[in-house]
Amino acid sequence: MRSQLSQRWVAWRQLDGTGMGATVARRKDGTEKNRRTPLPDVARQLFVFSGNECAWSDPNCTTRLVTAENGWVGEIAHIIGAEPTSARHEAWDGKDVDDLRHFSNLMLLCKVHARNIDDKPSRGEFTVEYLRAVKERHEAPYRFGLEQLESEFKDAVAGNIVTPATTMRRYFRWEGVDLDPAEEAEVIALVGKLADRVGTLTRQARQVLALVVKEDEPNCQLIERRLTADSTTLISICEELAGIEAAELYVDEWGEDLPRVVLRGGAVSGIPEMWGQLRMFATSEGIDLNDIIVNLDFSLLD
Template identity: 55%
Template sequence: MAKQASGPERNRKEPLSSVARQLWAFSGNECAWGDPHCSTRLVTEEGAWVGKIAHIIGAEPGSARHEQWDGKDVEHLRDFNNLILLCAVHHDLIDSSVARHAYTVEYLRAVKHKHEAKYRYAVENIEAEFRDTVDGSRVRPAATMRRYFTWEGVALEPSEEQEMLDLVNRFAGRVGCLTRMARQVLALVVSEGTPDFDLVRRRFSTDRQTLLSVVRELEKAEMVYLHDEEFDEDRGQLSLVSGALGGVFEMWSQFRNFCRDEDVDLKDILVGLDFSCLD
């Protein structure tokens, strides 16, 4: 454990390179500020770096929010959880002597969490993406869907339950044929309704052509459709279609509501291919 430093300019240390890379990976190349949303790119089209790393709890005595530090481990001050990646304007704003009082530790942590959560799809599953490529997608089908039927609260005949089980497992097989990124996009659309194409592109930190390829994959699988706005795909919206579910469109909302009520991560089912979560 690092010892507490003393004297001026002893607490402030440069972020570790691994922490800086993690901040960048979760940034989506945008300032983390979200109220209102700041779309300032951290790397300009010319390749200039204009982002700044800010401390949530200030490192030095007299700096913004330093009084919230417990005074124990200096290394915690440059930990990933205490740093936020901002544009120059918002970096200076939260540390300004006339404005810093308006930006508490709790507020800035919430800003950081909300922004970074949008981009974790593209980062947290790198190892799983590699595993998919090497081993192939492995679907764990539902065996009984008893948990789902109990949650639904509708009495079905055994033949009706079997029909639903067969439908879901056929769907599971089709989901298992998708690439991981397509499954991630599908999970996002099921969770959030009809997100904008450009929002999804930024969420996954990907380029337009790559996302279009994924959308075409989902369209072919009869799961997601891109509604272009006046032939401008970047301004279009992604919507669900139910061909892969035998035309039972309400199953999309059923999956979403079941996961919410039963505290199941929808990504475990649609991305991790674990349909046994329904049992």
């Protein structure tokens, strides 16, 4: 395990169909290329199971794909090449082009090994079966660790006790907005649903969420400095937060910005900007946001 969170966590931004995931490259004659950008979920899987190291293992390559200086030195390589002249393309059944950018056909390598398996003088040494075995051997420990954490998840949250908000008088007074009783009741009910959803998270996940809200979507280096956890645990936390639509990992596809955790609105649907409101409320009222989010005491809004 490595200590640098920003070097272990790299994930693609969710795209809405207008960005990188929808791009189709063309050859000089105008026909579509077979090689297409990996879908966001596929790219995320590759990074999660990479351990931030090149997958090459004969001999073992420990090149970090995101360096200590936050440079990107990795490449998403095809096992079966996408284009007719590329390495191992003859193994493709020719049916579905999207199979070529499926998770099972891609692996993360350093630039040296990516070139080694594709260059004409050396590509013949590396069969499809051999590369699949390399990929499986490298990813296996990360898959196992994540599965173990997920199997223990229910036990970790069984004892969570949420103290709900009942009047939210303190919050409404701070907000300075006049609501009629029916509108207040609606907001209280929505905050109650939010509290219940946060209550399904493990304590470590709530600590990360509180920090993300406090620091307004910090980069992963800041999270690493503030909170201690091994990389496999942090990957599991990411899955937890995304599971209740509270937050998710984001990395700039061009590698210009540090990976960071961004807030999502699904957990607070119906209350615009609630995460930001909670941050400003806690700051203004001198409340530690950890008491609300980590300790699950939403009665502090009363």
